[in-house]
Amino acid sequence: MNCTKCKTKAVIDLPRHNAAFCAPCFTTYARDQTAYAIKHERMFGRDDRILVAVSGGKDSLALWHVLLTLGYRADALYVDLGIPGYSAKSREKVERFAEAVARSHGAKLLIHTVQDEEGAGIKELSDLVHRPTCATCGTIKRYQFNKAAVEQDYDVMATGHNLDDEAARLLGNMLHWQEEYLDKQSPTLPASVEGFAKKVKPLYRLSERELAAYAVLNKIDYIVEECPMAKGSKMLLYKEVLNRLETESPGTKHRFYWGFLEKQAHAQPAASSMAEKDQALLHPCGICGQPTTGEICSYCKMMARAKTAGAESR
Numbered sequence: 667m668n669c670t671k672c673k674t675k676a677v678i679d680l681p682r683h684n685a686a687f688c689a690p691c692f693t694t695y696a697r698d699q700t701a702y703a704i705k706h707e708r709m710f711g712r713d714d715r716i717l718v719a720v721s722g723g724k725d726s727l728a729l730w731h732v733l734l735t736l737g738y739r740a741d742a743l744y745v746d747l748g749i750p751g752y753s754a755k756s757r758e759k760v761e762r763f764a765e766a767v768a769r770s771h772g773a774k775l776l777i778h779t780v781q782d783e784e785g786a787g788i789k790e791l792s793d794l795v796h797r798p799t800c801a802t803c804g805t806i807k808r809y810q811f812n813k814a815a816v817e818q819d820y821d822v823m824a825t826g827h828n829l830d831d832e833a834a835r836l837l838g839n840m841l842h843w844q845e846e847y848l849d850k851q852s853p854t855l856p857a858s859v860e861g862f863a864k865k866v867k868p869l870y871r872l873s874e875r876e877l878a879a880y881a882v883l884n885k886i887d888y889i890v891e892e893c894p895m896a897k898g899s900k901m902l903l904y905k906e907v908l909n910r911l912e913t914e915s916p917g918t919k920h921r922f923y924w925g926f927l928e929k930q931a932h933a934q935p936a937a938s939s940m941a942e943k944d945q946a947l948l949h950p951c952g953i954c955g956q957p958t959t960g961e962i963c964s965y966c967k968m969m970a971r972a973k974t975a976g977a978e979s980r
């Protein structure tokens with residue numbers, strides 16, 4: 667098998683593109699796909715300050731790496747969830763990458779430790795508020811990333827969601843006809859109201875397998891294990907189903923998700939009318955001031971419940 671571009675020995679085949687690449691041509695392909703996504707979806711420009719949400723996994727570290735090598739001004743935020751046997755390892759991967767790679771590009775790593783700031787690790791917090799761990803984690807991460815991006819004047823927040831993540835999420839949203847989520851499933855979500863950072867997913871054109879290959883070929887040391895809390899999640903099931911389809915019919919995932927994006931682009935109300943709709947629904951949280959549809963935002967409500975439950979159990 668030879669590289670489709672330069673005809674030397676290929677190291678990876680991409681059946682969905684009917685192509686194969688050697689290591690340097692594959693790295694170029696991955697960077698080109700990301701650069702296309704950034705431009706096509708109007709994610710950010712050369713002068714913008716970007717905050718990358720990193721977890722220690724292949725996708726978010728590959729994203730930080732690609733953005734820095736493409737010459738963007740990208741810092742990162744890591745949220746230490748305090749998961750025994752997992753968070754310490756993932757944090758170490760992020761800190762090492764920041765030290766070995768990001769620093770030479772003038773980029774910095776911010777760290778938020780749930781145990782220090784919220785008074786308990788994610789597992790204990792979710793027990794206190796009687797919510798699934800992943801729901802608690804989602805609320806905390808969304809809140810902390812948005813807070814850091816807004817308070818520290820980043821223009822945009824970038825996450826490492828890949829094609830597999832987005833196709834699986836789309837499948838889940840369609841199976842349950844969650845139309846309100848479908849509206850929000852685009853790779854660029856504008857900062858529709860004051861207090862909400864713009865959010866982008868520059869890796870939506872690259873698959874999980876391609877990102878693992880990018881990380882290995884570029885010597886990015888990442889945590890291979892999934893977060894132990896993900897076990898049994900519906901998302902993993904949807905990914906398995908889509909992988910079966912992809913094996914039988916290469917290109918299924920990208921036809922499914924990119925096809926949805928094309929249809930959505932034609933049907934979507936203008937960004938300004940979406941912003942007006944959001945503006946009408948949102949106002950500052952009575953405690954923290956972040957935008958919310960209720961009196962108090964879900965993060966502050968959750969923290970108040972955890973505090974009460976913690977005091978009662980003592």
Ligand code: SF4
Pocket residue numbers: 788799800801803804893894895896
């Ligand atoms: Fe958070 Fe759940 Fe993802 Fe783990 S699997 S990082 S707990 S959302």
Ligand code: ZN
Pocket residue numbers: 951952953954955956962963964965966967
């Ligand atoms: Zn709040």
